[in-house]
Amino acid sequence: MAPVRIPRVGIGGPVGSGKTMLIEQIVPILSTKGYKVAIISNDVISKEDAERMRQNLATEKGLLPEELVIGVATGGCPHTAVREDPSINLSVVEELESKYNFLDLIFIESGGDNITTTFSPALADYFIYIIDVTGGDKYPRKRGLGIENCDLLVINKIDIAPYVGADLKIMERDAKIVRSNKPTVFVNSKTGKGVDLVVSHIIKEVLFDASPKTPVKN
Amino acid sequence: MMYMNIEIGNEDVSLLQMSDSFFPTGLYATSSGLEELSQVKKLKSKDIFHYISTYLKQVVGPSDCAALGNAYESCMKKDLTALLNVDESLYSMRLIEETRSASVRSGNQLLKCVSTFIKDKKMLKDYQNAISTGNATGIYPVSFGVACWSLGIQKNKAGLMLLYGFTVSIIGAALRLGIIQHFDGQKIIHELRPVILKSVLENIDRAISNIWQFAPGLDILQMKHEAMSSKMFIT
Numbered sequence: 001m002a003p004v005r006i007p008r009v010g011i012g013g014p015v016g017s018g019k020t021m022l023i024e025q026i027v028p029i030l031s032t033k034g035y036k037v038a039i040i041s042n043d044v045i046s047k048e049d050a051e052r053m054r055q056n057l058a059t060e061k062g063l064l065p066e067e068l069v070i071g072v073a074t075g076g077c078p079h080t081a082v083r084e085d086p087s088i089n090l091s092v093v094e095e096l097e098s099k100y101n102f103l104d105l106i107f108i109e110s111g112g113d114n115i116t117t118t119f120s121p122a123l124a125d126y127f128i129y130i131i132d133v134t135g136g137d138k139y140p141r142k143r144g145l146g147i148e149n150c151d152l153l154v155i156n157k158i159d160i161a162p163y164v165g166a167d168l169k170i171m172e173r174d175a176k177i178v179r180s181n182k183p184t185v186f187v188n189s190k191t192g193k194g195v196d197l198v199v200s201h202i203i204k205e206v207l208f209d210a211s212p213k214t215p216v217k218n
Numbered sequence: 219m220m221y222m223n224i225e226i227g228n229e230d231v232s233l234l235q236m237s238d239s240f241f242p243t244g245l246y247a248t249s250s251g252l253e254e255l256s257q258v259k260k261l262k263s264k265d266i267f268h269y270i271s272t273y274l275k276q277v278v279g280p281s282d283c284a285a286l287g288n289a290y291e292s293c294m295k296k297d298l299t300a301l302l303n304v305d306e307s308l309y310s311m312r313l314i315e316e317t318r319s320a321s322v323r324s325g326n327q328l329l330k331c332v333s334t335f336i337k338d339k340k341m342l343k344d345y346q347n348a349i350s351t352g353n354a355t356g357i358y359p360v361s362f363g364v365a366c367w368s369l370g371i372q373k374n375k376a377g378l379m380l381l382y383g384f385t386v387s388i389i390g391a392a393l394r395l396g397i398i399q400h401f402d403g404q405k406i407i408h409e410l411r412p413v414i415l416k417s418v419l420e421n422i423d424r425a426i427s428n429i430w431q432f433a434p435g436l437d438i439l440q441m442k443h444e445a446m447s448s449k450m451f452i453t
Contacts, residue, residue: 002350073452075247076394087244088452091323 003097007206008106010082010124012146015112017132018156021189022198023107024056029199031063034212035104038068038096040089042081042111068100078111086123093123102214104207115144126206128198132157133166140184141174152201153184159191232369236362237379239386242331243324243358249391249451250317250384251439256395257446263402266392270385270406271413276433278384279417281311282359283377284424289363290373293341301345301364304426305354311431312357314440320452325361332365339368377418385410391451 013019020041027037039057041050050071058066070092074081081089093106108124110117119127129150131139134157140147147153153175161168168186175184183201187194203209235241252269255261261269285308292301312318329346336342345364348354359380366376389403398406443453 073247073449075249075391075451077246080246081244084240085242085244085246087242087327088247088320088323091244091327094326 003094004101006093006097006101006103006106007126008093008108008124009126009128009202009206010108010110010119011128011130012082012110012113012117012119012150013130013154014114014135017112017130018189019109019112019130020053022128022130022154022156022187022195023109024053025187025189025192025195026107026199026202027057027063028061029196030105030202033203034214035203035207036100036102036212036214037064037105037107038070038100038103039064039107039109040070040072040092040096041109042072042074042078042089068096068103070096074111078113079117082108082110082117082119082123084120086120089123104210104213105202115142115146117146118149126151126202128152128154130154130156133161133168133171134164136164137166137168137170137174140171140178143178147175148178150179151182151205152198153179153182154198155184155186156189158186158194159188229370229372233371233375233379236366236369236371237382239383239390241328243328244320244452245324245383245387246390247451248320248387248453249395249443250388250453251436251443252388252391252397253395253449253451254439254443254446256397261392261397263398263406266388266398266402267406267409270388270410272433273384273388273436274381274410274413274417277431277436278381279421280424281308281429281431282384283380283418283421284426284429285357286359286363286366286377286380287373287422287424288426288429289360290367290376293364293367296341298341298344298348300426301341301360302348302354305345305348305357305360307426307429308360309355309357311429313437314444314453316444317440317453318357321358322355325356325358328358328365329356329361332368336365336368342368374418374422377422378414381414381417382407385414394450 011019030037039053050069054066054069057063058069072088072092089108096106127150129146155171158168185194185197285304288304289301333342342364349356362380363376385407389406392398393403
C-alpha cells in the first residue's frame with residue numbers, strides 16, 4: 001500500500017528571525033490538541049537547530065520521539081534545498097510518510113536566508129514566512145518573494161518594536177498592500193504571544209479542521 | 219559558406235539534461251568528505267585535483283562506473299534479476315552510512331523525476347517497483363544507469379556523465395568551502411579530463427564480479443565527517 005501523504009508546512013525566513021523558536025512554540029500547542037508532528041530542519045552550517053529542537057521538544061518535553069526531529073545539511077544552499085532542488089527534503093519526507101503514518105503534520109524549516117526564499121509547492125503545502133521588527137518597519141514594503149508569496153506572514157519580536165523604531169501599524173498596512181490582503185500575524189515567539197493565531201491558521205488552512213489521526217486519550 | 223555536418227538528436231539533449239547540475243538530485247549538498255579534510259588541512263587547488271583524481275581512480279571508476287555499466291547492460295538484456303544484483307552489490311560496498319543514504323536518496327529522486335517524462339520503459343518501472351517493495355535500494359549510480367538507458371543515452375557517455383557529475387559536485391563543494399576560486403574549478407575540471415576518460419574506459423565494461431574500491435584514507439575522512447558536530451554538507 002502506498003504511504004499516505006502527510007500535510008507539510010514550510011517555514012522560511014532570514015537568519016535570526018525566529019523560525020526555530022516559532023516551531024518550538026507551535027508544537028506544544030498542536031500537541032495539546034492531539035496532533036502528532038515531525039520536524040525537518042535545514043541548516044546552512046550545522047545541525048544546531050535540529051539538536052536544539054530535539055532537546056527542547058523531544059528529550060525534555062517528550063512531545064515527539066527524537067527520531068522525528070531531523071537535521072538536513074544543504075551544502076550552503078538552503079534556498080535550493082527547499083525550492084529548485086528539494087530532492088533531499090522530499091526523500092526525508094517520503095521516508096517519514098512510509099515509517100510514521102500516524103503523523104498529522106510535517107514542519108520543514110528552511111535554513112536562514114534572504115527575502116527571496118520560497119518553498120517548492122512539491123515540498124510544502126503551506127508556506128509561512130517569518131521576519132522580525134529589527135529590520136525596521138520598511139521590511140514588508142521591501143517586498144521579496146518570501147514576503148509576497150507566503151500563505152502566512154509572521155512578524156516576530158513585536159515586544160522590541162518601540163526600541164528599534166518600528167511602527168507595527170505601518171508594517172500591517174504595508175503587508176496588506178504587498179500581499180493582496182493575505183494574512184499577517186504579529187507574534188512574540190519568546191513569550192508565545194500571538195502564536196495561537198498561527199496555529200489556528202495551520203489547523204484551518206492546512207488540516208482543514210480535521211481531528212488528530214490518533215484520538216486524544218482522556 | 220561551409221556548414222559542418224553535425225548530427226544531433228534527442229539523445230544529445232537528454233545527455234545535456236542529465237549531466238547538468240541543475241538536474242534535481244541533491245548532489246550539490248555533498249562534498250564526499252572534502253568538508254572534513256578542509257577542517258584539518260589547509261588545501262590548495264592542486265590538492266583538489268589529487269583528491270578528485272584519487273576518488274575517480276580508486277572508488278568512483280572501479281565501483282560506481284562499473285555498476286552503472288552493469289546496470290545498463292542488465293536493462294539492455296531486460297534482466298531484472300541481474301539489475302537487482304548490481305543494486306545490492308554496490309549498496310553493500312558503501313561502507314559509510316551517510317554516503318549510503320545520500321546515494322540512495324539521490325538515486326530515488328532521480329528515478330522519480332525521470333519517470334515523470336519516460337513512461338514506456340518497462341525496466342525503469344520494474345526497478346522502481348522493486349525499490350518500493352524493498353527489493354532494491356535505488357542507489358545513485360545504478361539509478362543513473364537505468365535512467366540513461368531509458369533516455370537512449372549510450373553507455374560510455376552515461377559513464378562519462380556520472381564521473382563528470384561527481385567531479386563537479388566536489389568542485390562545487392570546494393568553491394563553497396572557499397578552498398578554490400571559480401576559475402580554478404574550471405581549470406581542475408579541464409585537467410581531469412584524461413583521468414575521467416581513462417576511468418570510464420577502464421571500468422564501464424568491468425564485470426559485476428570484479429567491481430572493487432580501495433581508498434581507506436577517504437573512507438576514514440567520510441567516517442569523521444559523519445561525526446562532525448557542525449557541517450554544511452551531507453557527506
